[in-house]
Amino acid sequence: MHETPGTPRSPHPARRRLVHGAAWLLATGAAVTLSWWGVHTVMAGTVYDPPQALPVAATQDEPTAKPPVSSSTHRPEPSASASAPSASPSRTSHSPKPTPTPRTTSPSPPPSGSxxxxxxAGGRAVFDLKKTSATLVSATPAAGWSVQVWKQPTWIRVEFTSGDKKVSAFCTWHDHEPTVEIADY
Incomplete structure (x- = not known):
């Protein structure tokens, strides 16, 4: 084949594939980065405090609460006849990390809240209600619903949203003990 003097030569098919592949990689990388940034931005606004574990309060029928004799997180105090502790923690084949031994001997006082x-319809809100304040323990939306939380010194609002439907759990305690009102709108 003869080339005419004014006709540009077409690039090789391998070079063309390389250019197309590079363009596809750049476009895909940009799309993934933009998508991740968008999701991250939306999710950053929905973060709320993680749930806190609360100790179980003693019932009014029990005069005093006694610490458990043994449990998975409490070990009995060693007796005087026990050997001296070793300088390095012991490890067993079942547990790769040593478990810490609690050092407290008296039980913690029961919480003043409930x-x-x-x-x-939109989900479940759990509050720890005390005499003069309240804290949000958790806010879990139902399937198909989202949750948003607002906190102020004398109130907490948990709002569940799905399309045009909204349900709020509104906990207030200004000049009174905490009360929770549920509103659908």
Whole structure:
């Protein structure tokens, strides 16, 4: 084949594939980065405090709460006849990491609050209600619903949203003991 003097020569098919592949990689990388950034931005606004574990309060029928004799997190105090502790922690084949031994000997006082759960059409809100304040323990939306939380010094609002439907659990304690009201709108 003869080339005419004014006709540009077409690039090799391998070079063309390389250019197309590089363009595809750049476009895909940009799309993934943009998508990740968008999801990250949306999710950053929905973060709320993680749930806190609360100790179980003693019932009024029990005069004093006694610490458990043994459990998975509490080990009995060693007796005087026990051998001296070793300088390095012992490891067993079942547990790769040593478990810490609690050093407290007296039980912690029971909490002054009461953990209450409120189920709504949009999800479940759990509050720890004390005499003069309240804290949000958790806010779990139902399937197809989202949750948003607002906190102020004298109130907490948990709002579940799905399309045009909204349900709020509104906990207030200004000049009174904490109360929770559920509103659908």
């Amino acid at each position: 953990v209450k759960s409120y189920a709504t």
